[in-house]
Amino acid sequence: xxxxxxxxxxxxxxxxxxxxxxxxxxxxxxxxxxxxxxxxxxxxxxxxxxxxxxxxxxxxxxxxxxxxxxxxxxxxxxxxxxxxxxxxxxxxxxxxxxxxxxxxxxxxxxxxxxxxxxxxxxxxxxxxxxxxxxxxxxxxxxxxxxxxxxxxxxxxxxxxxxxxxxxxxxxxxxxxxxxxxxxxxxxxxxxxxxxxxxxxxxxxxxxxxxxxxxxxxxxxxxxxxxxxxxxxxxxxxxxxxxxxxxxxxxxxxxxxxxxxxxxxxxxxxxxxxxxxxxxxxxxxxxxxxxxxxxxxxxxxxxxxxxxxxxxxxxxxxxxxxxxxxxxxxxxxxxxxxxxxxxxxxxxxxxxxxxxxxxxxxxxxxxxxxxxxxxxxxxxxxxxxxxxxxxxxxxxxxxxxxxxxxxxxxxxxxxxxxxxxxxxxxxxxxxxx
Amino acid sequence: xxxxxxxxxxxxxxxxxxxxxxxxxxxxxxxxxxxxxxxxxxxxxxxxxxxxxxxxxxxxxxxxxxxxxxxxxxxxxxxxxxxxxxxxxxxxxxxxxxxxxxxxxxxxxxxxxxxxxxxxxxxxxxxxxxxxxxxxxxxxxxxxxxxxxxxxxxxxxxxxxxxxxxxxxxxxxxxxxxxxxxxxxxxxxxxxxxxxxxxxxxxxxxxxxxxxxxxxxxxxxxxxxxxxxxxxxxxxxxxxxxxxxxxxxxxxxxxxxxxxxxxxxxxxxxxxxxxxxxxxxxxxxxxxxxxxxxxxxxxxxxxxxxxxxxxxxxxxxxxxxxxxxxxxxxxxxxxxxxxxxxxxxxxxxxx
Ligand code: HDD
Ligand code: HEM
Ligand code: HEM
Numbered sequence: 001x002x003x004x005x006x007x008x009x010x011x012x013x014x015x016x017x018x019x020x021x022x023x024x025x026x027x028x029x030x031x032x033x034x035x036x037x038x039x040x041x042x043x044x045x046x047x048x049x050x051x052x053x054x055x056x057x058x059x060x061x062x063x064x065x066x067x068x069x070x071x072x073x074x075x076x077x078x079x080x081x082x083x084x085x086x087x088x089x090x091x092x093x094x095x096x097x098x099x100x101x102x103x104x105x106x107x108x109x110x111x112x113x114x115x116x117x118x119x120x121x122x123x124x125x126x127x128x129x130x131x132x133x134x135x136x137x138x139x140x141x142x143x144x145x146x147x148x149x150x151x152x153x154x155x156x157x158x159x160x161x162x163x164x165x166x167x168x169x170x171x172x173x174x175x176x177x178x179x180x181x182x183x184x185x186x187x188x189x190x191x192x193x194x195x196x197x198x199x200x201x202x203x204x205x206x207x208x209x210x211x212x213x214x215x216x217x218x219x220x221x222x223x224x225x226x227x228x229x230x231x232x233x234x235x236x237x238x239x240x241x242x243x244x245x246x247x248x249x250x251x252x253x254x255x256x257x258x259x260x261x262x263x264x265x266x267x268x269x270x271x272x273x274x275x276x277x278x279x280x281x282x283x284x285x286x287x288x289x290x291x292x293x294x295x296x297x298x299x300x301x302x303x304x305x306x307x308x309x310x311x312x313x314x315x316x317x318x319x320x321x322x323x324x325x326x327x328x329x330x331x332x333x334x335x336x337x338x339x340x341x342x343x344x345x346x347x348x349x350x351x352x353x354x355x356x357x358x359x360x361x362x363x364x365x366x367x368x369x370x371x372x373x374x375x376x377x378x379x380x381x382x383x384x385x386x387x388x389x390x391x392x393x394x395x396x397x398x399x400x401x402x403x404x405x406x407x408x409x410x411x412x413x414x415x416x417x418x419x420x421x422x423x424x425x426x427x428x429x430x431x432x
Numbered sequence: 433x434x435x436x437x438x439x440x441x442x443x444x445x446x447x448x449x450x451x452x453x454x455x456x457x458x459x460x461x462x463x464x465x466x467x468x469x470x471x472x473x474x475x476x477x478x479x480x481x482x483x484x485x486x487x488x489x490x491x492x493x494x495x496x497x498x499x500x501x502x503x504x505x506x507x508x509x510x511x512x513x514x515x516x517x518x519x520x521x522x523x524x525x526x527x528x529x530x531x532x533x534x535x536x537x538x539x540x541x542x543x544x545x546x547x548x549x550x551x552x553x554x555x556x557x558x559x560x561x562x563x564x565x566x567x568x569x570x571x572x573x574x575x576x577x578x579x580x581x582x583x584x585x586x587x588x589x590x591x592x593x594x595x596x597x598x599x600x601x602x603x604x605x606x607x608x609x610x611x612x613x614x615x616x617x618x619x620x621x622x623x624x625x626x627x628x629x630x631x632x633x634x635x636x637x638x639x640x641x642x643x644x645x646x647x648x649x650x651x652x653x654x655x656x657x658x659x660x661x662x663x664x665x666x667x668x669x670x671x672x673x674x675x676x677x678x679x680x681x682x683x684x685x686x687x688x689x690x691x692x693x694x695x696x697x698x699x700x701x702x703x704x705x706x707x708x709x710x711x712x713x714x715x716x717x718x719x720x721x722x723x724x725x726x727x728x729x730x731x732x733x734x735x736x737x738x739x740x741x742x743x744x745x746x747x748x749x750x751x752x753x754x755x756x757x758x759x760x761x762x763x764x765x766x767x768x769x770x771x772x773x774x775x776x777x778x779x780x781x782x783x
Pocket of ligand 3: 008009011012015016018019080083142143145146369372373376377379380382383390
């Protein structure tokens with residue numbers, strides 16, 4: 001494995017690990033706060049039980065999220081020192097603000113978890129709100145920084161050096177809005193669907209459990225709107241790409257020839273050498289509609305760009321299909337839930353729907369990972385789109401396969417332990 | 433010395449954040465050291481007191497290091513890049529320690545099986561708490577001794593190993609460990625209610641104070657050649673002399689107060705003493721950020737960046753400081769009850 005490859009693999013692995021905890025770190029506090037609010041309103045002990053159980057799980061997830069995030073902030077330098085020397089001053093702003101968001105989150109999480117008996121009920125609830133809000137904000141700020149890598153703005157290049165730096169303009173880059181909206185919705189949709197899925201599974205065995213019904217209700221309150229909005233926001237992201245990163249869009253869609261009224265390519269296997277995507281379903285004109293809102297718009301294909309600037313097409317296209325496929329299923333499940341609600345039928349007694357939800361438990365996580373593969377792999381060969389190549393950013397340190405192996409082993413170990421703890425200590429234990 | 437004033441302010445803020453990390457986060461590591469060394473009839477109670485003491489606050493204390501990293505790469509990007517390259521190996525090992533410490537501590541608290549597995553978590557927590565500060569101290573030792581000025585074309589060992597692997601850096605690693613352990617023991621004397629436990633932690637604090645002195649002397653010895661420029665500065669600069677007087681007086685006070693069992697006074701003095709050591713390090717290499725490579729002026733980001741980051745920090749502090757105060761008044765206002773609870777469910781997770 002070359003050092004560049006090892007560095008990319010280590011970055012991808014660390015981020016792919018961290019994002020799972022980040023997603024839950026954004027989503028779970030909202031669920032806890034909603035459930036605790038029901039407890040304060042109704043004084044029905046089921047809600048208290050639920051809140052406490054969820055907060056136990058969140059404590060474990062948060063600790064692993066915090067340490068894996070710390071690893072990431074060092075890795076930016078350990079693996080990509082040239083990138084940080086170039087970009088640090090430009091994207092420092094969102095990272096600094098994110099630092100404060102983390103701080104607030106960690107402080108109020110400590111208060112929330114350990115303060116049940118030390119605070120008034122209201123103050124405790126508000127501490128939970130502070131965790132939920134600051135968690136969401138920290139996610140938004142990190143994504144701002146990542147968005148800049150896709151749409152670098154806020155500086156000029158003179159003799160290969162960035163000058164006239166405007167950190168605010170860099171932070172509010174053209175990708176910032178669509179990307180952070182999409183990520184935040186993804187966090188809520190993923191957490192909501194995953195939690196709903198687990199409790200749906202339990203309800204299939206015992207539809208009368210008040211505990212699982214309560215949990216399912218709160219989880220769906222979050223999952224349903226987020227999953228539906230996610231589709232709209234994904235369309236917004238695609239429209240951003242159409243203007244700013246047309247190569248990425250072309251790779252995602254497996255779209256080789258520039259065309260007016262371009263067709264949408266669903267599934268299939270892109271063949272880079274032949275320049276076609278085989279075995280795919282095509283929907284005429286749909287790509288032009290999705291990219292520009294106009295059935296006759298011209299969409300540039302990969303052939304319009306030099307081969308050296310193509311990202312790995314098959315990976316990008318495949319990952320995109322996975323994300324959109326799972327997103328559609330999640331949206332479908334949400335529509336089904338709405339139909340139940342409108343007809344005043346109980347979701348908890350609808351066995352086919354419960355089964356569907358249970359099967360979707362991991363869907364959000366897979367979609368999130370796939371979405372990030374689209375974004376990051378689709379940006380290759382650039383680390384800063386159009387400005388710096390990934391190969392030029394990597395550290396001169398040799399032997400990077402060693403830290404890659406160490407961290408992979410460490411994270412595998414932690415992943416197994418966390419899954420076991422959540423299962424054995426929280427999910428499996430029968431509710432009172 | 434002609435660094436723009438904004439760069440000086442940010443450098444000062446970074447030192448403040450380092451200082452906060454050392455006196456807050458450092459003590460959490462130190463507590464892990466005492467978890468490892470807990471002995472005798474009250475070992476379980478000592479461990480319980482440690483767990484209760486750091487449970488609610490370690491994650492907040494930990495964020496200071498992230499804050500340092502973020503300020504460093506936003507405002508002094510070449511410094512961050514250089515440190516990450518030359519110190520790749522010790523920093524990576526330190527990260528492994530940070531990951532293991534944080535997760536093992538939490539797993540122990542939430543693993544209610546109370547089994548041998550749980551004890552294993554305690555062990556991992558304690559061992560990683562002990563190793564991580566040594567690595568941190570070694571990085572600081574490498575930095576302050578000027579060893580990081582290595583040419584980019586040097587061979588592997590010269591560039592990536594020798595700078596941080598020497599008798600001097602190891603001693604500073606030991607000093608870091610001793611300082612963290614000292615702080616933790618002193619804080620714990622205040623936090624426990626039980627007299628016998630307080631006595632235990634008092635003894636630990638005194639041993640650690642001895643180790644701090646020993647490592648400091650050893651460090652001066654091993655560093656006698658490389659540090660000459662530094663020591664010159666420390667012996668001639670009036671600010672540095674004043675700082676050393678304060679640090680020395682605080683050290684004497686801390687030990688005297690421990691002997692006299694005046695624990696609150698000891699805590700205040702220990703914080704002043706350790707902060708004095710941190711700022712002494714800062715002054716010793718001022719205005720260099722990496723001696724021989726970068727000064728504050730040469731590494732600073734453009735003014736536009738420094739300005740918005742400072743505005744951001746000022747705004748952030750308005751949220752941060754009251755929140756931190758709230759956290760500490762909730763959990764540190766009254767002594768811990770660990771000893772009374774140890775027979776039932778030690779390390780009891782929040783319900
Ligand atoms: C629950 C997870 C999830 C779901 C259901 C979807 N996405 Fe997504 N998507 C993400 C989670 C995600 C993500 C992981 O959060 C990404 C990676 C970067 C980002 O900002 O969001 C992403 C990126 C991403 C991008 C790339 C943006 C860029 O590179 O700047 C596009 C075009 C879409 N998505 C489009 C969609 C569409 C049309 C969906 C329709 C169903 C969809 N996504 C569902
Ligand atoms: C899009 C990707 C990311 C999102 C949405 C995200 C979001 C979050 C969230 C919500 C948390 C707090 C919750 C938890 O710890 O479980 C967190 C923790 C953290 N993240 Fe990430 N993150 C992302 C990527 C990154 C990257 C690239 C870095 C490093 C540069 C990073 C650094 C950190 C750090 C240092 C923490 C710990 C903060 C603490 O101690 O509270 N994250 N992240
Ligand atoms: C947390 C969700 C994220 C995931 C799962 C993710 C995934 C990935 C993947 C798969 C790669 C490897 C791409 C390749 O080399 O082919 C990568 C690279 C990288 N990502 Fe992300 N990413 C995430 C968010 C971020 C964020 C928020 C940042 C920075 C603020 C970031 C910075 C980088 C950098 C610096 C690289 C290495 C250079 C490169 O390959 O372009 N990523 N990430």
